[in-house]
Amino acid sequence: MSAVLFFIAAIGAITGAVGVVMLGSQFYSVLALVIHLVALAALFLLLRAEFVAAAQVIVYAGAVMVLYVFVVAYVGGGDEEATRSGLRFLGPLLALALAVELCVALLGTALKGISSKGARFVPGFGTPADIGKLFLTKFLLPFELASLLLLVAAVGAIVLARRRRGLEPDEEREARYHPRLPAWVGSMAEAGGLTRFEEPPAPPAAEPEPESAPIGSQS
Amino acid sequence: MAIGWYLAVSAVIFSIGAAGVLVRRSPLVVLLCLELMLNAANLALVAFSRMWGSEDGQVFALIVMVIAACEVTVGLGLIVAMYRRRMPLDVDDLRELQG
Amino acid sequence: MTATTFGWLVLLCPLVGMVVIALGYKVLPGRTPGWIATAAIGLSFACAVVMLVKLLDLPTAHRQLTSSLWNYASSVGVNAKMGILVDPLSVFMVLVVSGVSTLIHLYSVSYMSGDRGYTRFFAYLNYFVFSMLLLLLAGNFLLLIVGWAFVGAASYLLISFWYRRTTATRAGIKAFVINVVGDVGLVLGTFFIFTHTGTLDFLQTFAAVPHVFHHNSTDLVVGCLLLLVGAFAKSAQVPLHTWLPDAMEGPTPVSALIHAATMVTAGVYLIARMHPLFELAPTAADIGAVGGCLTLLIAGTIGLTVTDVKRVIAYSTMSQIGYMIMGAAAGAYSGALFLLMAHAFFKALLFMAAGSLIAAMAGNQDLDRMGGFRRALPFTFGCFLIGGMALSGLPPFSGWFSKDDILAFLDHRGGGFEIMGIAGYIGAILTAIYTFRLIFRAFLGAPCPEAKELEEGHLAHAEVPTNPQTGEVEDTDVGFPGPEHHIAEREWPMKVAMGTLAVLATVGGFLEVPGVDDAIRRFLEPSFSTSQLAASVPSTGADWIGLVIGAAIAVVGVVIAYRIWVLAPGTAAVIRERFAPLYRLFVNKWYFDEIIDYAIVRPAQWFGQVAETVIDRTLVAEGITGGTVSVIGAVSAAVRRTQTGFLRYYVALMLLGVSGVVIYFLVAG
Numbered sequence: 009m010s011a012v013l014f015f016i017a018a019i020g021a022i023t024g025a026v027g028v029v030m031l032g033s034q035f036y037s038v039l040a041l042v043i044h045l046v047a048l049a050a051l052f053l054l055l056r057a058e059f060v061a062a063a064q065v066i067v068y069a070g071a072v073m074v075l076y077v078f079v080v081a082y083v084g085g086g087d088e089e090a091t092r093s094g095l096r097f098l099g100p101l102l103a104l105a106l107a108v109e110l111c112v113a114l115l116g117t118a119l120k121g122i123s124s125k126g127a128r129f130v131p132g133f134g135t136p137a138d139i140g141k142l143f144l145t146k147f148l149l150p151f152e153l154a155s156l157l158l159l160v161a162a163v164g165a166i167v168l169a170r171r172r173r174g175l176e177p178d179e180e181r182e183a184r185y186h187p188r189l190p191a192w193v194g195s196m197a198e199a200g201g202l203t204r205f206e207e208p209p210a211p212p213a214a215e216p217e218p219e220s221a222p223i224g225s226q227s
Numbered sequence: 228m229a230i231g232w233y234l235a236v237s238a239v240i241f242s243i244g245a246a247g248v249l250v251r252r253s254p255l256v257v258l259l260c261l262e263l264m265l266n267a268a269n270l271a272l273v274a275f276s277r278m279w280g281s282e283d284g285q286v287f288a289l290i291v292m293v294i295a296a297c298e299v300t301v302g303l304g305l306i307v308a309m310y311r312r313r314m315p316l317d318v319d320d321l322r323e324l325q326g
Numbered sequence: 327m328t329a330t331t332f333g334w335l336v337l338l339c340p341l342v343g344m345v346v347i348a349l350g351y352k353v354l355p356g357r358t359p360g361w362i363a364t365a366a367i368g369l370s371f372a373c374a375v376v377m378l379v380k381l382l383d384l385p386t387a388h389r390q391l392t393s394s395l396w397n398y399a400s401s402v403g404v405n406a407k408m409g410i411l412v413d414p415l416s417v418f419m420v421l422v423v424s425g426v427s428t429l430i431h432l433y434s435v436s437y438m439s440g441d442r443g444y445t446r447f448f449a450y451l452n453y454f455v456f457s458m459l460l461l462l463l464a465g466n467f468l469l470l471i472v473g474w475a476f477v478g479a480a481s482y483l484l485i486s487f488w489y490r491r492t493t494a495t496r497a498g499i500k501a502f503v504i505n506v507v508g509d510v511g512l513v514l515g516t517f518f519i520f521t522h523t524g525t526l527d528f529l530q531t532f533a534a535v536p537h538v539f540h541h542n543s544t545d546l547v548v549g550c551l552l553l554l555v556g557a558f559a560k561s562a563q564v565p566l567h568t569w570l571p572d573a574m575e576g577p578t579p580v581s582a583l584i585h586a587a588t589m590v591t592a593g594v595y596l597i598a599r600m601h602p603l604f605e606l607a608p609t610a611a612d613i614g615a616v617g618g619c620l621t622l623l624i625a626g627t628i629g630l631t632v633t634d635v636k637r638v639i640a641y642s643t644m645s646q647i648g649y650m651i652m653g654a655a656a657g658a659y660s661g662a663l664f665l666l667m668a669h670a671f672f673k674a675l676l677f678m679a680a681g682s683l684i685a686a687m688a689g690n691q692d693l694d695r696m697g698g699f700r701r702a703l704p705f706t707f708g709c710f711l712i713g714g715m716a717l718s719g720l721p722p723f724s725g726w727f728s729k730d731d732i733l734a735f736l737d738h739r740g741g742g743f744e745i746m747g748i749a750g751y752i753g754a755i756l757t758a759i760y761t762f763r764l765i766f767r768a769f770l771g772a773p774c775p776e777a778k779e780l781e782e783g784h785l786a787h788a789e790v791p792t793n794p795q796t797g798e799v800e801d802t803d804v805g806f807p808g809p810e811h812h813i814a815e816r817e818w819p820m821k822v823a824m825g826t827l828a829v830l831a832t833v834g835g836f837l838e839v840p841g842v843d844d845a846i847r848r849f850l851e852p853s854f855s856t857s858q859l860a861a862s863v864p865s866t867g868a869d870w871i872g873l874v875i876g877a878a879i880a881v882v883g884v885v886i887a888y889r890i891w892v893l894a895p896g897t898a899a900v901i902r903e904r905f906a907p908l909y910r911l912f913v914n915k916w917y918f919d920e921i922i923d924y925a926i927v928r929p930a931q932w933f934g935q936v937a938e939t940v941i942d943r944t945l946v947a948e949g950i951t952g953g954t955v956s957v958i959g960a961v962s963a964a965v966r967r968t969q970t971g972f973l974r975y976y977v978a979l980m981l982l983g984v985s986g987v988v989i990y991f992l993v994a995g
Contacts, residue, residue, distance in 0.1 A: 010228060011228050014228040014232065014233075018232070018236045021236060021240060021270075022236065022239055022240060022243070025239075025240045025243040025244065025263050026243055028243075028244075028247060028256070028259050028260060028263060029243055029244075029246060029247035029250070029251065029256075029260065029263075034253055034255050034256055037255075037256050037259055038259065041259050041262060041263070044240075044263065044266070045266065048266055048269075048270060051233065051236070051270060051273075052270075052273055054228070055233065055273045055274055055276070055277040056277060057273045057276065057277070057285050057288070059285065059289075060269075060273055060285050060288050060289060063289060063292060064269075064292070067292060067296065068262075068266075068292065068295075071296075072262075072295075072296060072299050075299060075300070075303060076255070076258075076259070076299070076303070079255065079303045079306060079307060080255060082307065082310070083255070083306060083307070083310045083316060095249050095250060095974050095975070095978055096250055098249075098978075099246050099249030099250040099974070099978070100246050100249075100250065102245070102246070102249065102978060102981060102982070103242040103243065103245050103246030103249065104242065104246075105985070106241075106242045106245055106981060106985055107238055107239050107241075107242035107243075109985050109988055109989065109992075110238035110241060110242065110988070111234075111235050111238050111239075112992065113988050113991075113992055114231070114234040114235070114237075114238055114271075115231050115234065115235065116992070119278075121230060121278040121279070122229065122230050122231040122234065122278070123229050123230075123231055124229065124230065124278070125228065125229060125230070126230055126277040126278050126280065127277070127278065127279060127280025127281075128280065129280075130280065133280070133282065134276075134282060134285055138282055139282060139285060139286060139289070142282055142283070142286050143286065143289075146283075147283075147286050150286075150290055151290075154290050154293040154294075157293065157294070157297050158293060158296065158297060160297075161296070161297035161298075161300045161301050162300060164300070164301050164304065165300040165301055165303065165304035166304070167304075168301065168304035168305055168307070168308045169303075169304040169307040169308055169311075245977075245981055248974065248977050249974050249977060249978055249981075250974070257973070318972070318973040318974065319972060319974075321971075321973070322970070322971030322972065323971065325969060325970060325971030
């Protein structure tokens, strides 16, 4: 039974993951990720991590994905063209090689537990009570640090995304504080001596003032 | 099922995420692919937790979730800010790191 | 308060004077800086006198006192102290230096007034006296080297005092460079001795030397020869002498103080101070004596032909120091120091009189243009005559007793030294001739226009101030000599200074009359108590024979000079024609400048050019520096290509790196 469930969940998770990568529309990608997350939660359950699974569904598939959906809706996620870069073909090959390598690395270890079904199950393993106890005893400091990190991230996100003066380009201010430099100036290219900086064409020399007629010659 | 299967699934998902980062152009989808990779790591952590019969791995996975949430928040904030400044939402066009 | 306390005070006075004058250069009006400087040196002299009295209170055996303020460095094997050594030798030298310095300062108060660099001049002058006293009182090699280098710097500053004069700055550089050669010799020589004795302190070194060195051992001879290099450079002995005649570019008081009376005698002091070393290394001492002997002859012959008043006196200085070096190296320490003292008196006097004469000539130093100043400058003439007679060794002036003291000692030692003694007599006749050549040509004969003008009460002034060497037109602003000239007849400070020195030059010799008085030898005895050479002295009779010969030779020299330049004024030209090659050799100063130029300066310049073009420009600038730059440029250009700005490339590279690490562990595990 559990094998069947595992395969269903695993196929769901992998399908969802492939969907995230392959689907052209950003919106569909997000939805594919939701499928993937739910399937992953099922895998967590199979691994007797019920609290993690619940957190996965509630926090990830619920809250975080809603955030994604909002942002996609805000920026208008349309279809994107495939990249022109050479990694379009090389990337999947690299990923395949990485997968093989990781499988070899993970499964090729001499750990005996890998081929077992896991340690003997103790009732209460992975329940919120146990996890909570760990968080408040053994892992109190990481827990608090994580809280702090969340706070910082929340504040940072608000600072980044809020509407404020200066986010919109202010040509006058820009010019005052950051004089417009020619492209390439101050870059590594310039240090490497391969600057493409070209002198702006000198303004045409001022026309010599016409000789003023001697005073009195016209009157 | 043996723990090894879970680990294999984790490796596959990680690689799919990496491939996504490598080929997709939208920063938003790149973030999604990063989520995939983090989740793959989570799966491996939980699998090992099950293997050893210790809940520490699950705690670790939860903390990774927190980190992922932070990353998403900041990343999405960046995307919104970029959108507001009318910058192209395309990692190929955001090339100011070019030397 | 012990003698050493006064030793420190001797050092402190000129230092304070220098600081006060240097810091107050804007607020000190008129001649105040000159008076402050003179007072500082006068106080120093007073302290030196007290030091002498305190020292004389002590029993003879305890007349070597040391005192140190603090440790410079106390590390493994080196213990360098800020310490002085007060013994009869240093007290004697300090007395001479501070006494003569006081008088020359007094002279300068008048002589330099009107110069725009008046305050600067006295700051330098006090700095020099401080350095010189430091050199003399130093109780270890370290302080000696410090003082040695300081006086070199002071000499440079004062030679180049008129810094807008190209000739002056060049002369300063020349003096400094040659002095640095001497400094290097001194430092290396110290090192040679230090490696064996392991101490820098003088008294400890002298105590250790007989135990660590064999008689005439190679290291000691090399060390002493290097010390001699220092002494020769500082004392302008052949072949490191060429800077001294050029140093006459400095103001006349500087020539009197530094380049006649005090600094150039430092070499003599060094040899006398290091006599325990030199007596153990007779080879080095003999080389020193030969060098001094050569110098006194060469300088004497050049002095016969030079027409610049100050340079004639400069060559006579070289020649006299040649006597002293020869005497000190041969073991006639008290004789050498006696001549040093007498020479300080009469040579400072000669320079001061020459300064007055040059002032009367409105800055011109050419002997060919002078003449007949006898009536116009009676006081200067008297002083010049006294100085000249003392220099020539006419009885009963101080030069007679002192120089012939050395020569009698040389004859007494016999052997090769007897030849040197004969050379010394030849030098003496040359000295008498060129000294009286100066006197006869400048003061006797028909008055030149400047002298006539002065007889009518007008001090000559040049229409346009010019450089006496090159004739270039100058102004009288700072960096050039001031507009006013001062002669001794009209300035009481100059008169007092010159009069005192004239008295000293006359009676100074009576400090040591063979068979009658022996003051200097007895006073210096404790410093040379370990010396075997100093213990053996010629008999009174031999001394008197030497004195009589010396007097006769001086008289002959004066008569020859009188015959050539007064009785038959055309004789000089005839002699010049007859001995034309010899004349050319002398007037070109034995071609020493040219030899040094070709042997050292040009190869060095050539090497410098090669170094500049081949090594610096090609190898360093293009090869090493330029190469590095282009390599880094190329590498960064290559690295820059990887910085595409494409996020995905960075990710790909990172993944590659991670998988590389994983593969490594897979393979290695």
